[in-house]
Amino acid sequence: MSALLTQSRSRLARTSTYFRSLWSRREFAWYLAMGNLKARNASTALGLLWWVINPLLLGLVYYLVFGVIFESSRDLSYLLSGMFVFHFTSQAMTGGANSILQNSRLLANIKFPRLILPIANLIEAGVGFLASLVVLYAVAIPSGSADLNIHFLLILLIIPIHLFFNLGLSALTARLAVPFRDINNILPYINRLWLYLSPIIWPIEFMDRMSEPIQRVMLLNPMWSIVGVYRAALLGDPLEPGLLATSALIALGVGLFGIGTFIKYESRIVRHL
Amino acid sequence: MSRPAILVDNVSVRFRPYVDRKPTVRRSLARLRHRETTEVNALTDVSFSVTPGEAFGVIGRNGAGKSTLLRVLAGTLRPDDGKAVTNGTTSTLLQLGVGFNPELSGRRNVYLGGLAGGMRKADIESRFDDIVTYAGLEEAIERPVKTYSTGMFSRLAFSVGMALEPEILLLDEILSVGDESFRGKSMQAMRDLLDRSGTIVFVSHSLASVAQFCDRALWLEHGRVKQIGPAEEVVEAYQKAASK
Structure with a gap:
């Protein structure tokens, strides 16, 4: 019993040392992210404008297909809000895998808490996400589909929840991509499937047409609650009871699991690169 | 005796062959079933210590384990057995421009x-x-x-x-940096570091600069310590063995 206590205490001490050194390296994470952002667009004619153009084009492509041709999506702001939220998560996943694989020189030469790399990737994708919210309002406010009300304050809760969820997934794909590079080949399909299974390109009313067991499975999708809360915050849609708590619980679970798995593995990363 | 700047105690590093090949699900499954058991011993039972103010050279042929040793000292590669301890802020110039974009x-x-x-x-x-x-x-x-x-x-x-x-500087083959005047400047910077009782571990194929610059040297062969001692002696013995 006391041995168990000592063991868990030393584990706690190690974890707190890890996060303290992570915190002391925060400027490094920020510079890495900003450097990548700058470098990515440095050689293009439109430069930083791409952060607004990319989500706009992404939204328009899906609107053309699902809004205009198939007429399956209610309106553009419904589609875009879901699209942008989902895109941030999918970027976190693909970027997380690459953040380790593409920085092998850094990893081999310098000792630092490896979680810095998925975090820097998350900051980078987060800037794109904020830019896409500007695009969303540029579309939603003129068309009158954003009903801004007190629910907007939910944004202060859902963004941290979403970030923690993304960090967990990003750390998880980063950890898996080191021994299994195959992840990079599979991820686009996982993301595509996940998008189609989420209430993003089809309206929530579609659910009524599904059979009971399928409905129950669909509700397990974390995007269900996260996108739901975002829509309440950004567009003023009604907030279903329990949605916020569900999203927070899922994010906590996924976040802790992803980060924990990553940290446990990180001392072995250099051997595999 | 003062506390060593670097203490390496029976360090061994083994790589499995998948380091050289892209790991795939199939190979990983095979590994889980212990079918792929061949190991490469990059370092075997390496022990030495370096005192503050000392310049320590590491020589040996390609693949002798020099870079692996530096990675262990830098703390980015955890040894399978043994322990490597560094006392002091460590700067690694194993490759130049790491982290640069x-x-x-x-x-x-x-x-x-x-x-x-x-x-x-x-x-x-x-x-x-x-x-x-x-x-x-x-x-x-x-x-x-x-x-x-x-x-x-x-x-x-x-x-x-x-x-x-840094109090400890790990260098890999980079003394040939820049032109003549910058080389002079960088040599001076390293002498200053030693005068402040800093420590330098220096891996090089340039035997002349190891003999000239380092106090002691370590000769690695197939991941084992072949000889360790005053730099000039070790370099001489290495040269004799190489010319045979």
């Missing part, structure tokens, strides 16, 4: 490289002018690093590495 300006890369090495932004800010002057890049500092010549790039990287004011 060639698309970005020299200025931004000074920050990136410094932060990667463990400096704080405020420290980099206060030393920024010195770093740039030392590298001799006042004119080019706002230009993207990809437009730099190899010499300019190396000078900037070395200058950032030294700005960390």
Whole structure:
């Protein structure tokens, strides 16, 4: 019993040392992210404008297909809000895998808490996400589909929840991509499937047409609650009871699991690169 | 005797062959069933210590385990057995320009490289002018690093590495940095470091510079310590063995 206590205490001490050194390296994470952002667009004619153009084009492509041709999506702001939220998560996943694989020189030469790399990737994708919210309002406010009300304050809760969820997934794909590079080949399909299974390109009313067991499975999708809360915050849609708590619980679970798995593995990363 | 700056105690590092091949699900499954058991011993039972103020050379043929040893000392590779302890802030110049992004300006890369090495932004800010002057890049500092010549790039990287004011400096084959005058300057910077009782571990194929610059040297062969002692003696023995 006391041995168990000592063991868990030393584990706690190690974890707190890890996060303290992570915190002391925060400027490094920020510079890495900003450097990548700058470098990515440095050689293009439109430069930083791409952060607004990319989500706009992404939204328009899906609107053309699902809004205009198939007429399956209610309106553009419904589609875009879901699209942008989902895109941030999918970027976190693909970027997380690459953040380790593409920085092998850094990893081999310098000792630092490896979680810095998925975090820097998350900051980078987060800037794109904020830019896409500007695009969303540029579309939603003129068309009158954003009903801004007190629910907007939910944004202060859902963004941290979403970030923690993304960090967990990003750390998880980063950890898996080191021994299994195959992840990079599979991820686009996982993301595509996940998008189609989420209430993003089809309206929530579609659910009524599904059979009971399928409905129950669909509700397990974390995007269900996260996108739901975002829509309440950004567009003023009604907030279903329990949605916020569900999203927070899922994010906590996924976040802790992803980060924990990553940290446990990180001392072995250099051997595999 | 004072506390050693570096203490390496029975360190062994083994790589499994998948290090050389891209791991795939199939091979990993095979590994789970212990079918792939061949191991490569990169380092076997290596022990030595380095005292503060000492320049320590590591020589040996390609693949003898020199770079692996430096990675163990840098703390990025955990040994399978044994222990490696370093006492003091360590700067690694194992490869030049680690953490640099060639698309970005020299200025931004000074920050990136410094932060990667463990400096704080405020420290980099206060030393920024010195770093740039030392590298001799006042004119080019706002230009993207990809437009730099190899010499300019190396000078900037070395200058950032030294700005960390490390107590322990790990060097891999980079004394040939820059032109004649910068080489003189970098040698001087390393002598200054030793005078401040800093420690240098120096891996090189240039036997002359190891004999000239280092106090003691370690000769690695197939991952084992072949000989350890005064630099000139070890270099001489190595040369004799190589010419046979």
